[in-house]
Amino acid sequence: MCTACENLVDPKQIKLDEVIIKYQYENGPLIPILQEAQEVYGYLPADVLKRISKGTRIPLAKIYGVVTFYSQFRLAPVGRNLINVCLGTACHVRGGANVLDVIEKTTKIKDGETSEDRRYTLEIVACIGACGLAPVMSINGQVYGRLEPENVAEILAKYE
Amino acid sequence: MAENQRILVCAGTGCASSGAHKIIDVLQEEIIRQGIQDRVSVVSTGCHGFCEQGPTLIIEPQQTLYTQVKPEDVPEIVAQDLVGGKLVERLLYIDPLTKKPATTFANSNFFAKQVRVVLQNCGFIDPEKIQDYVDNAGYKGLTNALKMSPDEVVEEVKKAGLRGRGGAGFPTGLKWSFCRNSPGNKKYIICNADEGDPGAFMDRGVLEGDPHSVIEGMLIGAYAIGADEGYVYCRAEYPLAIKHMEIAIAQAEQAGYLGENIMNSGFNFRLKIRAGAGAFVCGEETALMASIEGRRGMPNVRPPFPAQSGLWGKPTNINNVETWSSIPHILKNGAEWYTQYGTEKSKGTKIFALTGKINNTGLVEVPMGTTLRDILFDIGGGIQNGKAFKAVQIGGPSGGCLPDEMLDLQVDYDTLTKAGAMVGSGGLVVMDETTCMVDIARFFLDFSQKESCGKCTPCREGNKRMWDILDRITKGEGKLEDLDTLENLALVIKETSLCGLGQNSPNPVLATLKYFRSEFEAHIVDHKCPAHVCTALLTYSIDAEKCKGCGLCAKNCPVGCITGEKKAPHQIDEAACIKCGTCLEKCKFDAVIRL
Numbered sequence: 162m163c164t165a166c167e168n169l170v171d172p173k174q175i176k177l178d179e180v181i182i183k184y185q186y187e188n189g190p191l192i193p194i195l196q197e198a199q200e201v202y203g204y205l206p207a208d209v210l211k212r213i214s215k216g217t218r219i220p221l222a223k224i225y226g227v228v229t230f231y232s233q234f235r236l237a238p239v240g241r242n243l244i245n246v247c248l249g250t251a252c253h254v255r256g257g258a259n260v261l262d263v264i265e266k267t268t269k270i271k272d273g274e275t276s277e278d279r280r281y282t283l284e285i286v287a288c289i290g291a292c293g294l295a296p297v298m299s300i301n302g303q304v305y306g307r308l309e310p311e312n313v314a315e316i317l318a319k320y321e
Numbered sequence: 322m323a324e325n326q327r328i329l330v331c332a333g334t335g336c337a338s339s340g341a342h343k344i345i346d347v348l349q350e351e352i353i354r355q356g357i358q359d360r361v362s363v364v365s366t367g368c369h370g371f372c373e374q375g376p377t378l379i380i381e382p383q384q385t386l387y388t389q390v391k392p393e394d395v396p397e398i399v400a401q402d403l404v405g406g407k408l409v410e411r412l413l414y415i416d417p418l419t420k421k422p423a424t425t426f427a428n429s430n431f432f433a434k435q436v437r438v439v440l441q442n443c444g445f446i447d448p449e450k451i452q453d454y455v456d457n458a459g460y461k462g463l464t465n466a467l468k469m470s471p472d473e474v475v476e477e478v479k480k481a482g483l484r485g486r487g488g489a490g491f492p493t494g495l496k497w498s499f500c501r502n503s504p505g506n507k508k509y510i511i512c513n514a515d516e517g518d519p520g521a522f523m524d525r526g527v528l529e530g531d532p533h534s535v536i537e538g539m540l541i542g543a544y545a546i547g548a549d550e551g552y553v554y555c556r557a558e559y560p561l562a563i564k565h566m567e568i569a570i571a572q573a574e575q576a577g578y579l580g581e582n583i584m585n586s587g588f589n590f591r592l593k594i595r596a597g598a599g600a601f602v603c604g605e606e607t608a609l610m611a612s613i614e615g616r617r618g619m620p621n622v623r624p625p626f627p628a629q630s631g632l633w634g635k636p637t638n639i640n641n642v643e644t645w646s647s648i649p650h651i652l653k654n655g656a657e658w659y660t661q662y663g664t665e666k667s668k669g670t671k672i673f674a675l676t677g678k679i680n681n682t683g684l685v686e687v688p689m690g691t692t693l694r695d696i697l698f699d700i701g702g703g704i705q706n707g708k709a710f711k712a713v714q715i716g717g718p719s720g721g722c723l724p725d726e727m728l729d730l731q732v733d734y735d736t737l738t739k740a741g742a743m744v745g746s747g748g749l750v751v752m753d754e755t756t757c758m759v760d761i762a763r764f765f766l767d768f769s770q771k772e773s774c775g776k777c778t779p780c781r782e783g784n785k786r787m788w789d790i791l792d793r794i795t796k797g798e799g800k801l802e803d804l805d806t807l808e809n810l811a812l813v814i815k816e817t818s819l820c821g822l823g824q825n826s827p828n829p830v831l832a833t834l835k836y837f838r839s840e841f842e843a844h845i846v847d848h849k850c851p852a853h854v855c856t857a858l859l860t861y862s863i864d865a866e867k868c869k870g871c872g873l874c875a876k877n878c879p880v881g882c883i884t885g886e887k888k889a890p891h892q893i894d895e896a897a898c899i900k901c902g903t904c905l906e907k908c909k910f911d912a913v914i915r916l
């Protein structure tokens with residue numbers, strides 16, 4: 162029987178342990194650790210939270226409290242394409258809600274949801290700082306500005 | 322023409338998202354192709370402030386300003402201007418009021434009427450190079466401060482009359498003295514860069530474009546207060562600001578401005594960055610400190626004030642980015658110089674972020690006391706598409722909307738608070754006749770009630786109830802007595818909430834009720850939205866007589882709810898219609914009716 166994989170450790174877990182060690186002498190390390198862990202895994206699975214709890218000796222309940230307080234942290238994985246629609250003030254007065262409407266109708270998901278085929282995750286954000294280009298959305302970090310409802314579907318279609 | 326030239330390309334978040342990096346790449350290639358790389362350099366700078374016209378670039382020393390530049394324009398700029406010495410007229414900025422092109426940035430209305438103190442380096446230096454900052458009198462303020470005693474530095478800041486730029490307007494020098502006089506040998510200072518107000522981005526502009534000015538301000542503050550450790554708490558939504566700050570801190574450490582025995586003065590200071598994790602309430606001092614400590618960002622009851630017991634129970638002083646960034650200028654040029662700007666009780670300059678239905682969206686810096694009319698119409702270039710001005714929202718979710726008749730107000734802390742708004746962080750969102758004020762009030766409450774941390778009842782429950790009422794009104798289901806209930810609720814929430822979020826969240830509602838009550842009444846009594854915004858009160862239909870059956874509406878409808886044969890009148894499926902108004906805009910025959 163092949164035993165080659167017995168000594169294998171998940172490379173993500175190695176990174177996670179490095180992160181925990183990096184902050185071991187830091188005051189108030191929890192949020193930076195969670196942020197870097199989310200960068201490694203894309204979200205914060207329960208096992209990761211348990212490992213952070215063990216490594217930092219911070220109770221799991223407290224970690225869960227922090228994770229659910231801040232909107233940046235995710236307990237579920239995101240889809241292949243993350244759509245951030247800005248509904249900050251500038252985007253709101255320049256018609257951001259219409260853009261959101263079209264996205265919701267096209268992707269059939271609402272704020273915070275991921276489509277069943279995992280193609281899209283939709284998140285509403287309050288200001289990505291491109292107010293001059295309002296209304297804006299970003300997909301996987303690429304910003305699309307001066308949007309009109311009629312050309313939104315076309316942009317979405319580009320993301321498989 | 323053989324003189325040395327610098328091309329300053331804005332690579333702030335706004336211009337970067339409209340393609341500034343591509344422009345920089347093409348510029349560099351093109352300059353080499355034309356063989357002028359020895360005398361022309363390309364600098365990637367922070368925000369020029371002129372976001373509406375982005376991507377923008379400025380050519381020095383001529384000060385030529387090119388706007389809305391596309392990569393395909395670059396060869397023409399290089400060949401015609403840099404090599405040929407002739408302006409590329411079609412890329413110059415056209416003033417929306419005079420319709421004349423501005424040949425230099427200094428003679429465009431947008432820049433000419435500003436007084437740039439805090440923003441003076443933004444857009445003119447490379448924020449990733451400490452030498453650029455030092456060459457522009459950087460760290461001079463620190464040098465001066467280290468020659469004074471800490472008490473003298475506090476006095477100087479007091480004399481300058483600087484007030485906290487984060488919103489509340491508390492005198493900075495006084496705040497410092499509280500922390501300085503607090504017993505204890507370990508003290509912290511914090512830079513609040515958790516700029517959460519939607520529609521405000523001046524702190525981002527400064528962090529991205531001139532990070533060393535914040536570091537220098539904090540160094541001076543730390544020396545005056547007696548702190549040896551500091552944090553910059555920056556919201557995670559500003560990745561570029563965090564990156565530039567990280568680079569700046571590393572360079573300042575290497576150059577000996579941060580660390581042990583700074584400039585041989587015996588003074589030590591370390592600075593760290595903490596990224597926020599997406600919670601608006603963390604802009605509140607005590608919540609911010611809880612967040613740095615790794616806890617849920619919930620505010621605490623004061624006293625004790627942070628100056629007595631702050632971060633990890635130690636005396637702590639918090640100021641925001643713009644405040645810290647003003648400090649080096651005060652120490653460099655003296656308090657007297659600083660007080661030449663501003664009004665009797667509000668000294669210096671303030672940065673405002675212009676957004677909404679205004680021609681020149683962007684960052685502008687003016688002396689305190691400038692009137693709103695000057696900011697919006699002279700610098701801001703007036704309202705987009707020739708529409709009528711309706712209101713300006715100032716101070717974000719904690720501020721209020723001011724109507725036309727208040728435009729001649731001098732902008733300072735006390736005048737605005739009296740008028741029912743507040744300077745807040747300095748976001749100015751302009752609204753025209755197509756903006757519904759009830760919808761705006763609901764929008765801000767929606768924001769506040771979602772961002773409420775939930776610790777105290779008035780804010781958690783009260784804002785939700787107010788939102789419910791406003792939502793009902795926008796759907797045409799409101800009652801007249803709702804307006805009294807709103808006012809009552811608002812006053813209770815203001816009086817009894819724990820922190821600034823709750824105490825100020827009813828302001829947008831109170832101000833709109835005060836100045837735009839008739840719009841609320843139109844929604845309630847006539848079931849009409851005068852601005853045609855509230856979708857529940859709108860119906861779209863097609864006038865069969867006017868419709869030529871061209872199909873333009875059906876082609877552009879984003880949800881495909883318009884059907885009809887070619888050359889025959891079309892119909893709108895009301896159930897599927899999202900009421901976006903695209904058909905109304907596209908129809909050439911005025912056949913779309915909006916009721």
